[in-house]
Amino acid sequence: MKYIYLLSLSLLFIGCPTPPNNDDDNGGGNGEAPKRDYVWSIDTMVYNVPEAPPDQVYMYCIWGSSPRDVWAVGQSDVGAGRLWHYNGVQWTPRIDRPRNGFDGDKGYIVYPFAVTGFDSANVFIACDRFYIDDEYGDSAMVLKWNGFVWSEVPWINGRRANGGLGEILPQGKTKLWVAGAAGSVARYENGIMIEELPFTNFRLGQYFIAPLENGEVYVNALKDSSNNNVPQGTITKLYYRSLNGVWSLIEDKFISGADYDDNGFGRGVLSIGNKLFTTNSGIWERMGNSWIKRLTMQRFGGNCFIAENNMWIYYNQQIWHYNGKDWKEVIIPQLQNYPSGFLYGRGWSDNKEIFLSLHYNGKTYIVHGR
Numbered sequence: 001m002k003y004i005y006l007l008s009l010s011l012l013f014i015g016c017p018t019p020p021n022n023d024d025d026n027g028g029g030n031g032e033a034p035k036r037d038y039v040w041s042i043d044t045m046v047y048n049v050p051e052a053p054p055d056q057v058y059m060y061c062i063w064g065s066s067p068r069d070v071w072a073v074g075q076s077d078v079g080a081g082r083l084w085h086y087n088g089v090q091w092t093p094r095i096d097r098p099r100n101g102f103d104g105d106k107g108y109i110v111y112p113f114a115v116t117g118f119d120s121a122n123v124f125i126a127c128d129r130f131y132i133d134d135e136y137g138d139s140a141m142v143l144k145w146n147g148f149v150w151s152e153v154p155w156i157n158g159r160r161a162n163g164g165l166g167e168i169l170p171q172g173k174t175k176l177w178v179a180g181a182a183g184s185v186a187r188y189e190n191g192i193m194i195e196e197l198p199f200t201n202f203r204l205g206q207y208f209i210a211p212l213e214n215g216e217v218y219v220n221a222l223k224d225s226s227n228n229n230v231p232q233g234t235i236t237k238l239y240y241r242s243l244n245g246v247w248s249l250i251e252d253k254f255i256s257g258a259d260y261d262d263n264g265f266g267r268g269v270l271s272i273g274n275k276l277f278t279t280n281s282g283i284w285e286r287m288g289n290s291w292i293k294r295l296t297m298q299r300f301g302g303n304c305f306i307a308e309n310n311m312w313i314y315y316n317q318q319i320w321h322y323n324g325k326d327w328k329e330v331i332i333p334q335l336q337n338y339p340s341g342f343l344y345g346r347g348w349s350d351n352k353e354i355f356l357s358l359h360y361n362g363k364t365y366i367v368h369g370r
Contacts, residue, residue, distance in 0.1 A: 034310035034323040035351050038369025040332045045084055045091040045364060054081035059357045059364040060302075060345030061113070061206070065120040067353040073112040073125060074345070074357075074364065082112050083125070086355070091366060097125070097143060097150045107132045110141060114168045114206060116176065121147035124188070126178050128164020140165045140180050142193055155193045161186055166205030169271075177211045179204035185219060199239060199247045206346075207268035210276055217241040218276055220269045225254070233257050238265060264291035272305035283313060295320060295327050304347035304356060314343040314356070332367060343367065 047053050054076045064070030068088030076082050083094045100109045108131045117123035123145035130138040140161040142153040155161070163182025170176055176188035181203045186195040202221035210218045222236040238251035255261045266280025276286040279300040284291040301315035309324025319330045335341065341360030348355050354369040 032351055034307070034321075036321050036323055036328065036330065038354060040334055041368050041370070042334050042337075042358070043086070043091055043366035043368045045093075045366070047081070047093060049080050049093050049095050051080045051095070052078055054078045056362040057081045057364045058359060059084065059366075061115050062346065062348045062355050062357060062366075063115045063117055063123075064348045064350070064355065065117060065123070067350060069120050070348060070355055071115045071117075071123060071125075072355075072357065072364075072366070073115045075111070079109070086366070097145075098152070108138075110143075111164065112143070113164070113166045116168050116170050117145075118170065118173055121145075124153070124168055124176060126165035126168035128166075128181070129160070130164060137162065138164050138181075140178065140184060140186065140193075142168065142176075142178065142188065153188060153191070153193055155186075155195070161193075161195045163203075167207070167209055169209060169211055171211035171215070171217070172213060175211075177209055177217060179209040179219065181205065183221070185209065185217075196241075196247070199249075200237070202237070207270060207279075210269040210271035212271055212274045212276065214274050215243045218269050218271070219247075220267070220278070222267055234259055234267065236265065236267060238269070268300070270303060270305065272311065273308040275308050295322075301343055302345045302347065302357070304349055304354060306349050306351055310351060312347065312349075312354070312356075316342040319343065335367070338365070341365075 057076045059072040059074035061074060062070060062072045070086040072084045073082060079099045080093050080095045083097055084091050085094045098110055108129050111128040111130055112125045113128060114126040125143045127141040127143060128138050129141040140163060143150050144153050161180055161184040163180040163184055165178045165180045167179045168176055178186050183198065183201045183204055184195060186193050200221040202223050208220050219239040220236060221239065222234060225232040225235050234255040236253050237249060239247050240250045241247050251265050253265055260266055260281045262281035264284060266278050268279050270277040278284050282293050282297050283295040284293050295313060297315055299315045304312040311322040313320045317335045320327050321330050338358060338360040341358050343356055344359055345357040356367040358365040358367050
């Protein structure tokens, strides 16, 4: 199925939309210092719906309006296993979203890939609206939860963008940005989706777009290069959208024979507030026209960005936290009970509680800090 490709894109960097940075943020949004010392537990996801249980659950995007209203999306071998909700007590699947349908005689399935929102009555999911018959292709779809029911966000002129969506991210408190597998980029504004003029045909997914609070937007278009099926390296491009809405190519790079070269711009972009980062054998921050290395790490598995001075980065079971002064590795003792498990995707936190996705033996568990 086509969702396998989008899943593989996500697992390159693994991610979910960062929460907006609060104007008065000192780490947690309430004048609090960034919290590093949590009491950790592992939450089990409880499948309590009258449908066949999943063999696999891969959650890689978490967002919440509060610790009692947290959403997680990803992939599963059953439709009921792709969207979950935490009510402050337990994680359970949500099966009330649109999951399939027909356009005339053309059947389609809705695959969710990323979630974000502004509050409990404005929750948005980026989806791939995949036609069962391949000849019809697939298209972009954004679902909105208003606190009571789901609805599809309309597209300007009634035409959805081509290709399923792999990412959705907020910009401020009213605008969203999405990126899709057909190279499409679109924004949510005033209740509708508006597609940008095309500027790349590279497939886009999670960690391929990064909006800043100042109105700028960055897109990383990348693909692996090969010759007669022999890998040659990585083509990676950085596009910039100015405040007047014009896209331009500002970096064009080839990493020969590898995924990373440990030298500035690499694979994927991340943002929080007005800071832009990339991954390249570590985490690099863009400063002017240069990149400054902030953290050395083997690979990148996921992140949870709360504020510019409150950031979590992880790979496998290694976790680092930045509190505005220094990076420190954080040990979560409970992870030793999941020896082959690894943290992945984008987590969510309000600086009081934190939720990270742990993949172990084909299932997802939630690493929960209080």
